[in-house]
Amino acid sequence: MNSELDTKERILATARELFHGRSYADVGIKEICSLAKVQKGSFYHFFPSKQDLAMAVIDNMSDDWANGFVAEAFDEALAPIERLDYMVDAVYYWQKAAKSIEGRMPGCLFGNLALEVSTRDEVLRARLNAVFEKASSRFNEALEQAIEIGDIPPLDTKATATAMLAYLEGVILLAKTRNDPEVVRNLGPAIKSIRIEYKHKN
Amino acid sequence: MNENTHTLDARGLSCPLPILKTKKAISALAAGEILEVIATDPGSVKDLDSFCSQTGNEMITSESSEDGFFFRIRKA
Numbered sequence: 572m573n574s575e576l577d578t579k580e581r582i583l584a585t586a587r588e589l590f591h592g593r594s595y596a597d598v599g600i601k602e603i604c605s606l607a608k609v610q611k612g613s614f615y616h617f618f619p620s621k622q623d624l625a626m627a628v629i630d631n632m633s634d635d636w637a638n639g640f641v642a643e644a645f646d647e648a649l650a651p652i653e654r655l656d657y658m659v660d661a662v663y664y665w666q667k668a669a670k671s672i673e674g675r676m677p678g679c680l681f682g683n684l685a686l687e688v689s690t691r692d693e694v695l696r697a698r699l700n701a702v703f704e705k706a707s708s709r710f711n712e713a714l715e716q717a718i719e720i721g722d723i724p725p726l727d728t729k730a731t732a733t734a735m736l737a738y739l740e741g742v743i744l745l746a747k748t749r750n751d752p753e754v755v756r757n758l759g760p761a762i763k764s765i766r767i768e769y770k771h772k773n
Numbered sequence: 774m775n776e777n778t779h780t781l782d783a784r785g786l787s788c789p790l791p792i793l794k795t796k797k798a799i800s801a802l803a804a805g806e807i808l809e810v811i812a813t814d815p816g817s818v819k820d821l822d823s824f825c826s827q828t829g830n831e832m833i834t835s836e837s838s839e840d841g842f843f844f845r846i847r848k849a
Contacts, residue, residue: 643793657793664789667823668816756827 579617581607587628591680592673595625595687625684625695632680633702640665645709651717652763655710655735659759662743667752678747682740707732723766730767738762777805783812784841791817792824795846799830802848807833813841821846 585607589598600621604614618624644657662679670676677683681702689696710732717723739762746754781798783791791812798808810821818835821844825832834845 640789640793643790646797649797657796660796661789661793664792664820664824668788668820671816671819 578607578609578613582609582614582617582624583627583631586624587632587680590625590628590684591677592675595684600624622692622694625688626698629681629684629695629698629702633705637705641706641709645713650722651713651720652722654713655763656760659739659755659762662739663752663755663759666743666746666755670750670752676747676750676752679740679743682743703736707736710735725769727767727769731765734765734767735762738765778807778809781808781810783810783814783817785813787814788816788820792820795821795824796828799828799846799848804848806848808846808848810844810846811841812844815842817842817844 582603586598586603589603589606600611600614603624604611618627640661641658644661645654646657649657666676666678681699684695685699685703689699707729711728714723714726714728714731718725718728739759742755742758745758746752779798779802781794783794786794791810791814795808795810798810802808810817812821818837822832822835824830825846829849831847831849832844833847834843836843
């Protein structure tokens with residue numbers, strides 16, 4: 572049982588690294604199997620298709636992050652707006668560490684995949700969209716709490732949360748294109764100043 | 774142990790968790806107090822170094838042993 576689990580974990584970890592560092596389309600099952608040291612037969616036992624593998628990679632990474640640094644950043648013990656700074660720090664240090672190992676800043680796995688597959692694979696697009704919605708809901712919760720305690724004036728929290736996520740993803744994309752994580756450190760903290768007011772109904 | 778010294782055990786955690794926990798622990802301290810951090814992620818050496826230079830906190834000790842990496846940081 573344990574070795575089965577190890578095999579699956581090895582495939583996932585290898586795919587995660589390759590999809591993130593390179594791309595989805597560019598990486599074949601053959602290469603994943605050879606780097607993960609598993610037979611093609613056992614690959615298909617766990618993942619009937621490459622799409623199934625991509626779904627598992629997305630779920631695995633989003634769970635890991637949700638329980639790891641995202642939980643640490645969106646800690647209820649921190650002031651709601653301060654959580655945004657922790658989130659930016661998490662992105663900055665993670666990207667910086669990845670760059671110092673690989674030489675290239677990998678960007679956001681979900682952002683990379685979303686750009687690559689959204690027009691080609693409806694199932695993966697929907698899965699990635701769900702990850703973004705979940706991320707946006709963390710921002711939304713922080714904003715609602717900040718309003719509740721009077722730290723910020725009332726605003727459209729849902730739209731602002733989505734705009735904050737869009738800003739962060741955009742900053743990561745620019746930083747990746749410049750191959751410079753300092754872009755995240757310099758621009759990231761401005762995420763706190765994003766505001767979208769309620770539209771007047773009349 | 775000095776009463777103004779606090780300890781953070783970040784062993785087994787990987788980037789960016791040690792740095793986020795350090796930032797939290799430091800922010801709870803008064804100026805001049807010391808935070809000792811022990812970590813096993815090799816990336817924490819560079820991370821904590823740049824955290825200190827960016828925040829003005831002082832890295833007093835940064836050393837590695839077979840148990841991991843040990844840091845002493847004085848809050849600015």
